[in-house]
Amino acid sequence: MEQVDTLVVGAGVVGLAIAATISEHQDTIVIEQHAQFGEHTSSRNSEVIHAGIYYPDNSLKAQLCVEGKALLYDHCQSYHVPAQKIGKILIASNESEIAKLHALVAQANNNGVCDLRFLSLAELREKAPEIKAVDGVWSPSTGILDSHQLMLSYLNKLSQHGGHYVNNTQFISAHYDGEYFVVTLKCGEQEFLLKCKTLINAAGLFAQACANNIDALAAHHIPPLHYCKGQYFSYQGRHPFKHLIYPMPEQHGLGIHATLDLAGQLKFGPDTEFIDQLDYTPWEQAKPRFVEAIKRYWPKLDGTRLQLSYCGIRPKLQLQGTQDFVIQDSQQHGIKGLINLFGIESPGLTASLAIAQKIAKQVCAAHE
Ligand SMILES: Cc1cc2nc3c(=O)[nH]c(=O)nc-3n(C[C@H](O)[C@H](O)[C@H](O)COP(=O)(O)OP(=O)(O)OC[C@H]3O[C@@H](n4cnc5c(N)ncnc54)[C@H](O)[C@@H]3O)c2cc1C
Numbered sequence: 001m002e003q004v005d006t007l008v009v010g011a012g013v014v015g016l017a018i019a020a021t022i023s024e025h026q027d028t029i030v031i032e033q034h035a036q037f038g039e040h041t042s043s044r045n046s047e048v049i050h051a052g053i054y055y056p057d058n059s060l061k062a063q064l065c066v067e068g069k070a071l072l073y074d075h076c077q078s079y080h081v082p083a084q085k086i087g088k089i090l091i092a093s094n095e096s097e098i099a100k101l102h103a104l105v106a107q108a109n110n111n112g113v114c115d116l117r118f119l120s121l122a123e124l125r126e127k128a129p130e131i132k133a134v135d136g137v138w139s140p141s142t143g144i145l146d147s148h149q150l151m152l153s154y155l156n157k158l159s160q161h162g163g164h165y166v167n168n169t170q171f172i173s174a175h176y177d178g179e180y181f182v183v184t185l186k187c188g189e190q191e192f193l194l195k196c197k198t199l200i201n202a203a204g205l206f207a208q209a210c211a212n213n214i215d216a217l218a219a220h221h222i223p224p225l226h227y228c229k230g231q232y233f234s235y236q237g238r239h240p241f242k243h244l245i246y247p248m249p250e251q252h253g254l255g256i257h258a259t260l261d262l263a264g265q266l267k268f269g270p271d272t273e274f275i276d277q278l279d280y281t282p283w284e285q286a287k288p289r290f291v292e293a294i295k296r297y298w299p300k301l302d303g304t305r306l307q308l309s310y311c312g313i314r315p316k317l318q319l320q321g322t323q324d325f326v327i328q329d330s331q332q333h334g335i336k337g338l339i340n341l342f343g344i345e346s347p348g349l350t351a352s353l354a355i356a357q358k359i360a361k362q363v364c365a366a367h368e
Contacts, residue, residue, distance in 0.1 A: 004029045006363060007183060007196040009171040009210055011037035013147060013352045014344055015202035016154035016165075021356035023163030025364050026198075030158065031185065033170040033206075038151045041204050042349065044280070044312030046232075046259045046270065049073070049083065049143040050347040053090070053108040053116070054249055060325040062111040065347040068354035069141060075353060076145060079153035082262050083145035088244035089119065091133035093296050098135050100248045105137055115140050129240045130300050142244060146262055147349060154352075174199055176216035176335055198363050201340045205278060205315050211340050221333040223317045223326060223342050230270025231282045231311035233290050237302070239266045247297055254346070256293040267309060268294055274319065282311045314345040327355070329362055336366065 004027050008019040011032035019030035049069055055061035076083035092101045108116050119127065119136045128136065155165055172184040172191065181199045184191055203210045208225045211217055245258040256268055268290055291303040317323050326342040333340070339359055348355070 001182070001193050001195050003195040005196065006198040006200065007031065007181070007194060008200045008202055010201070010203040010206070011151075011165060011167070012040060012042040012202065012204050013038060013151055013154070013349050014042075014204070014341065014355055015200070016151050016158070017352035017356035018200055018202055018359050019163055019165070020154040020157035020161070021353070021360045022363055023158050023161035025360065028158070028161075028163040029194075030163070030165050031169040031171060032165070032167045035167055037155070037165070037167065038148065041312055041315070042147060042151060044310060045147065045346070045349055047144055047147050047261060047349070048088075048244065048259055049085075049145055050350045051088075051108070051116075051139045051141045052111050052113045052347070052350075053104055053139065054254070055111060055347075056107075056322060056324075057110050060327065061347060061351070064325065064351035064354040064358065066112050067357075068347070068351035071353035071357070072145070072350060073143070075153065076150070079156065081145060081149045081153050083143055084262060085141065085143040086243055086260065088139045088142040088246055089124070089128050089131075090137045090139065090246050090248075091128075091131065091297055092135040093133055093247060095134055097248050101135055101137055104248075113139075113141070127243055128245060130298060131245060132297055132299055144244075144260060144262060150349075171203070171210050171213075173213035174215065176214065176338070179336075181214075181337065198337045198339070198366070200359065201338075202344075204344065205313060207315065207340060207342050211342075214335075214338065216335050217333055217338065217340075221328065221340075226316040226319055227275045227278060228314040228316045228345075229273045229275045229279075229311055230314060231286060232267045232269035232309040233287065233306040234309040235266040235268065236305045236307055241266050245297060247293075256290060258294070258298070268306070269309075270312060272314075274316075275313070278313060280311055280313070282308050284308050315343055316345065317343040325351075325355070327358065330366075339363070
């Protein structure tokens with residue numbers, strides 16, 4: 001039976017970052033069930049490098065987003081990953097939202113994001129022409145990047161350190177013998193076994209399904225999974241946007257905001273909608289809702305120029321309230337060498353390197 005120190009399940013941005021980081025210290029393999037890496041959430045998001053504004057005090061999201069942002073900008077520079085710190089403006093569209101805007105600035109300060117500043121109305125008009133807002137806050141450290149190039153750079157780093165990426169290979173189950181995991185993998189119709197000391201479940205929307213097939217893991221350690229779809233409409237034609245524009249956040253997401261990609265393409269979204277099946281088909285019927293939400297801050301929107309684009313699905317762990325990332329190790333579930341990642345929704349892309357460093361520390365400490 002083949003043996004490896006660390007097996008990472010799932011080649012999304014998080015699994016790839018983890019594998020690339022751990023491969024500096026250990027023999028590492030990352031497997032992907034599909035022919036291509038990053039086909040799920042990692043290629044169906046806003047590609048925004050978040051500043052770390054919204055997340056509750058002492059949450060993993062707050063800590064790992066702020067750390068991850070700094071690591072990510074450095075990494076993008078070193079590995080020539082296209083990224084731009086274009087900044088974003090948080091806006092209050094009416095008087096009743098001003099208190100919320102102040103609360104967000106206070107939250108950002110608590111999280112160590114201390115570079116936000118209120119804009120004068122003249123600055124708002126200059127930075128965000130045509131945007132209807134009674135108040136606005138500038139976030140200079142927010143940026144955008146090319147997520148596909150980022151994943152490629154993690155793959156490069158992995159191979160530079162002698163690690164391996166294996167596609168078309170599905171995790172089926174794992175048996176824990178008290179020291180090692182004997183993992184059953186499937187490649188085409190062929191099943192084979194691989195032995196590893198550390199098993200990292202970074203399977204995103206499939207993390208619960210994988211966890212269910214690890215024999216030693218008690219079911220009560222596996223949180224529920226709720227699919228929360230978020231879709232986008234792109235805008236065809238000239239537009240006045242130079243920075244990202246975010247209205248006040250909603251319960252499950254950041255509100256239908258305006259983002260730009262590195263080519264200057266404007267898009268709006270994502271909205272939030274809980275669904276029962278993993279289905280990436282976008283819905284044209286959502287358009288009136290988008291038009292209404294966008295017109296609140298961009299009254300001049302020409303709705304006929306909105307084109308249905310793509311959607312992503314958030315791995316929510318609960319239907320109500322704020323949730324944090326769940327990174328489970330032996331302290332939680334009692335199984336040495338097993339790390340499960342659940343609920344890695346936004347800002348998982350931004351936080352990917354910080355998540356990877358946190359896990360690499362845990363893995364290396366366990367081997368000392
Ligand atoms: C609509 C939306 C917008 C977002 N916008 C942003 C943003 O602007 N900025 C930001 O920081 N974050 C954003 N996020 C969050 C970010 O995209 C995710 O946190 C991140 O992509 C999660 O990566 P992952 O590697 O955990 O999961 P995934 O990308 O889903 O990767 C998991 C991988 O595991 C593989 N896999 C699953 N099961 C198996 C198996 N049994 N065997 C082998 N392989 C398996 C899958 O095929 C997949 O490739 C957004 C998310 C959504 C949904």
